[in-house]
Amino acid sequence: MAFRAMISSHATQQSKWVPSAGVARQMSSWFGHVEPAAKDPILGVTEAFLADPSPDKVNVGVGAYRDDNGKPVVLECVREAERRIAGNLNMEYLPMGGSSHMIEESLKLAYGEDSDFIKDKRIAAVQALSGTGACRLFADFQKRFLPDSQIYIPVPTWANHHNIWRDARVPQNTFHYYHAETKGLDFSSLMEDIKNAPNGSFFLLHACAHNPTGVDPSEEQWREISHLFKSKNHFPFFDMAYQGFASGDPERDAKAIRIFLDDGHLIGCAQSFAKNMGLYGQRAGCLSILCDNEMEAVAVKSQLQQLGRPMYSNPPVHGALIVSTILGDPELKKLWLQEVKGMADRIIGMRTTLRENLEKLGSPLSWEHITNQIGMFCYSGMSPEQVDRLTNEYHIYMTRNGRISMAGVTTGNVGYLANAIHEVTK
Amino acid sequence: MDEANMRVDRTSKSDSERRLSTLVRHLGASCSPSHTSISTERFENSKISLSPMAAFGSVFANVVQAPEDPILGVTVAYNKDPSPLKVNLGVGAYRTEEGKPLVLNVVKKAEQSLINDPSRFKEYLPITGLAEFNKLSAKLIFGADSPAIQENRVATVQCLSGTGSLRVGGEFLAKHYHERSIYIPVPTWGNHPKVFMMAGLKPMSYRYYDPSTRGLDFQGLVEDLSAAPEGSIVLLHACAHNPTGVDPTPEQWEQIRQLLRSRSLLPFFDSAYQGFASGSLDKDAHSVRLFVADGGELLMAQSYAKNMGLYGERVGALSIVCKSADVAGKVESQLKLVIRPMYSNPPLHGASIVATILRSPELYHEWTVELKAMADRIISMRQELFNALQAKGTPGDWSHIIKQIGMFTFTGLNKEQVAFMTREYHIYMTSDGRISMAGLNSKNLPQLADAIHAAVTTM
Numbered sequence: 015m016a017f018r019a020m021i022s023s024h025a026t027q028q029s030k031w032v033p034s035a036g037v038a039r040q041m042s043s044w045f046g047h048v049e050p051a052a053k054d055p056i057l058g059v060t061e062a063f064l065a066d067p068s069p070d071k072v073n074v075g076v077g078a079y080r081d082d083n084g085k086p087v088v089l090e091c092v093r094e095a096e097r098r099i100a101g102n103l104n105m106e107y108l109p110m111g112g113s114s115h116m117i118e119e120s121l122k123l124a125y126g127e128d129s130d131f132i133k134d135k136r137i138a139a140v141q142a143l144s145g146t147g148a149c150r151l152f153a154d155f156q157k158r159f160l161p162d163s164q165i166y167i168p169v170p171t172w173a174n175h176h177n178i179w180r181d182a183r184v185p186q187n188t189f190h191y192y193h194a195e196t197k198g199l200d201f202s203s204l205m206e207d208i209k210n211a212p213n214g215s216f217f218l219l220h221a222c223a224h225n226p227t228g229v230d231p232s233e234e235q236w237r238e239i240s241h242l243f244k245s246k247n248h249f250p251f252f253d254m255a256y257q258g259f260a261s262g263d264p265e266r267d268a269k270a271i272r273i274f275l276d277d278g279h280l281i282g283c284a285q286s287f288a289k290n291m292g293l294y295g296q297r298a299g300c301l302s303i304l305c306d307n308e309m310e311a312v313a314v315k316s317q318l319q320q321l322g323r324p325m326y327s328n329p330p331v332h333g334a335l336i337v338s339t340i341l342g343d344p345e346l347k348k349l350w351l352q353e354v355k356g357m358a359d360r361i362i363g364m365r366t367t368l369r370e371n372l373e374k375l376g377s378p379l380s381w382e383h384i385t386n387q388i389g390m391f392c393y394s395g396m397s398p399e400q401v402d403r404l405t406n407e408y409h410i411y412m413t414r415n416g417r418i419s420m421a422g423v424t425t426g427n428v429g430y431l432a433n434a435i436h437e438v439t440k
Numbered sequence: 441m442d443e444a445n446m447r448v449d450r451t452s453k454s455d456s457e458r459r460l461s462t463l464v465r466h467l468g469a470s471c472s473p474s475h476t477s478i479s480t481e482r483f484e485n486s487k488i489s490l491s492p493m494a495a496f497g498s499v500f501a502n503v504v505q506a507p508e509d510p511i512l513g514v515t516v517a518y519n520k521d522p523s524p525l526k527v528n529l530g531v532g533a534y535r536t537e538e539g540k541p542l543v544l545n546v547v548k549k550a551e552q553s554l555i556n557d558p559s560r561f562k563e564y565l566p567i568t569g570l571a572e573f574n575k576l577s578a579k580l581i582f583g584a585d586s587p588a589i590q591e592n593r594v595a596t597v598q599c600l601s602g603t604g605s606l607r608v609g610g611e612f613l614a615k616h617y618h619e620r621s622i623y624i625p626v627p628t629w630g631n632h633p634k635v636f637m638m639a640g641l642k643p644m645s646y647r648y649y650d651p652s653t654r655g656l657d658f659q660g661l662v663e664d665l666s667a668a669p670e671g672s673i674v675l676l677h678a679c680a681h682n683p684t685g686v687d688p689t690p691e692q693w694e695q696i697r698q699l700l701r702s703r704s705l706l707p708f709f710d711s712a713y714q715g716f717a718s719g720s721l722d723k724d725a726h727s728v729r730l731f732v733a734d735g736g737e738l739l740m741a742q743s744y745a746k747n748m749g750l751y752g753e754r755v756g757a758l759s760i761v762c763k764s765a766d767v768a769g770k771v772e773s774q775l776k777l778v779i780r781p782m783y784s785n786p787p788l789h790g791a792s793i794v795a796t797i798l799r800s801p802e803l804y805h806e807w808t809v810e811l812k813a814m815a816d817r818i819i820s821m822r823q824e825l826f827n828a829l830q831a832k833g834t835p836g837d838w839s840h841i842i843k844q845i846g847m848f849t850f851t852g853l854n855k856e857q858v859a860f861m862t863r864e865y866h867i868y869m870t871s872d873g874r875i876s877m878a879g880l881n882s883k884n885l886p887q888l889a890d891a892i893h894a895a896v897t898t899m
Binding site for chain 1: 497498499500501502503504505506509512531533541542543547548551552555560561562563564565566567600601603604607616617618631634635637638639671706737745749750751752753754760762763764767769770771773774776777778780781782783784785786787788789790
């Protein structure tokens with residue numbers, strides 16, 4: 015390790031006090047060589063936004079939903095669930111695998127209410143720390159049980175995907191996904207890459223509302239991808255962070271997964287309730303792996319638990335209780351479905367308005383992709399330099415890859431935003 | 441059915457075809473003799489290693505079932521026992537005199553105020569967690585007047601209880617510290633070695649418990665840590681050692697401090713019982729504060745699972761005391777890079793409860809009262825158990841029951857005696873002879889005393 019050499023030659027600072035007995039040796043820090051880490055590209059945007067005093071500032075950086083007044087939202091169904099939970103239950107440790115009630119409800123959402131796989135107990139599933147935690151557990155599991163395997167990750171993807179598989183020490187490859195010219199899917203290159211990957215490769219797929227591009231394969235394209243996966247015997251791992259949030263209909267948003275299941279794939283799936291239930295900070299999610307049979311599912315689940323134990327012992331109870339309370343109560347579930355549709359509809363409306371505004375301003379460019387893309391994000395196609403201009407001249411904050419979080423767009427700021435985008439791109 | 445038919449089976453899209461194929465797979469050979477070799481093998485022997493190159497079948501078919509966790513498995517076994525007399529002295533979760541889990545009043549109050557506040561949102565916390573929680577946690581363990589805090593030399597990040605704090609600290613050290621060896625006392629909490637191994641460190645051991653005295657093997661501890669390579673990491677239980685309940689005296693702590701500092705060994709404290717051991721938060725932090733006072737560096741994993749009864753909420757904090765504020769800043773930035781690929785940011789609810797309590801003088805005071813009551817109840821159970829065994833004339837010296845401190849008593853009973861107690865008296869405890877005093881009350885204590893007496897006299 016390089017640090018060893020650095021330690022012995024560095025004395026970052028001499029202490030000014032007189033050392034007492036037993037402190038003689040350590041004059042300088044053991045951690046003096048530690049480099050300051052680069053800021054997280056996504057979360058760093060919000061930090062910069064908060065520090066900006068301008069009254070015109072707009073935050074279209076991090077993917078957290080805002081209402082039309084630009085305010086964060088706690089869903090009514092969540093508030094009601096919390097009222098029911100508070101003071102009524104103890105805070106004992108959950109089992110290592112998490113809340114079985116929450117897991118049951120999560121699986122129904124992803125695999126279908128009447129899924130045979132659930133009935134046949136073929137799904138190994140554990141509660142996880144939102145989508146990140148689910149992906150990390152899977153990556154660790156992949157490393158432990160298939161140590162020679164690699165993961166294929168789409169280009170582009172959520173930046174943290176790379177960090178997760180890297181820290182799990184699983185080698186990474188990429189596959190073509192986004193087509194910059196059309197601002198849509200590069201389907202032929204994607205299929206080429208799937209074909210050229212060695213048989214039995216592991217692929218990370220965004221189930222719906224691809225982050226950061228908002229570009230999803232069509233249903234027909236998903237079928238073709240699934241068929242090709244079948245002949246290559248690839249392992250499909252779905253990251254589903256936006257079920258319900260993309261189209262407004264959770265069943266519709268799970269279509270890709272259902273196609274793969276119908277085709278007989280044994281999938282893995284990471285589910286997050288951060289966005290679709292607005293439970294961001296509660297870290298509520300689920301990791302599931304579809305197995306051949308019940309016995310294998312029991313074995314796999316037990317091993318997933320073995321990976322969770324040395325990381326956090328057992329997952330947090332509060333978010334799990336909210337999820338199971340809502341999904342387990344028909345009235346609350348109905349309310350949730352309405353609220354999630356409301357969020358999705360507002361975003362779809364803002365996409366339309368933003369595009370119309372840009373077209374009205376007489377922009378020479380095509381902005382079709384704003385309404386073609388789906389989910390929380392729009393991959394605008396702007397360059398880092400154009401983004402910098404938006405920030406420096408217009409106090410508009412977004413990630414430098416040109417990704418706009420549509421959740422941050424409101425009727426109040428859409429005009430300002432359209433104008434600024436037009437100014438830097440005309 | 442042969443391979444080709446199986447493949448066709450898998451790709452069929454009709455519901456009834458799929459259901460039939462599932463049925464066939466489950467029934468195996470009994471349904472269709474000609475596919476015996478493939479499907480029965482796969483179904484009956486899940487240990488077969490199938491490479492990912494197999495045409496079908498799970499790539500994880502070779503995964504074997506993991507054994508039950510030795511500690512959490514005790515509760516699993518307890519739950520399965522139908523006997524009305526069963527007693528659970530396994531996992532270290534506090535129980536009231538009535539044998540019920542306890543949510544502290546002060547926690548209920550804090551939770552209510554959170555729920556009733558309509559301006560509260562559930563947005564992502566920063567990667568390092570709730571800032572106010574971090575500051576208050578550092579003050580709690582190091583003392584509000586701690587020079588390290590005054591000088592901004594402490595990097596504190598919210599983590600998932602003690603386990604999460606240990607894991608994040610361990611991974612940070614594996615990435616940024618020059619030594620991989622971490623010295624762990626024998627015995628220790630069963631999860632410690634796994635946490636550090638997964639973090640990328642190399643667990644080593646140092647003598648700690650002396651079975652002949654049922655106390656501290658101080659000589660062995662000094663010898664082993666004196667022989668550890670310079671710069672090695674040393675795991676220390678801040679108070680109420682788990683599983684033995686045996687703690688060094690203040691004088692011994694001072695000697696340990698001098699030994700560690702003179703050999704540049706890096707202390708990594710695990711504090712899961714502050715306030716729970718003696719009933720006093722300051723007293724239980726004595727060992728940690730001793731080390732901080734000498735100006736040196738250390739890591740500290742803090743848990744609120746027991747002392748605030750927040751078990752399932754997973755609330756804790758990792759603090760790294762550094763030589764300078766500049767180093768602390770850089771360290772904090774690197775801790776973020778460990779956390780982000782693990783779970784992005786920590787859970788909000790539990791930390792909000794803790795911050796609500798710690799920031800309010802009234803709620804803080806109420807908490808100390810409830811905490812002392814829990815500690816006192818456990819101390820009284822120790823005394824009662826000791827008295828009961830004395831009254832029975834149970835052979836052996838049982839004074840360790842009242843000398844040991846915290847939630848656990850290391851009885852000194854062996855595996856066979858423990859198995860006997862489980863079988864004959866429905867007493868559930870870990871096979872190393874550890875009992876959770878928190879699970880005792882005046883109703884079940886006589887049964888435990890009987891069981892111990894029987895085990896010791898018959899085995």
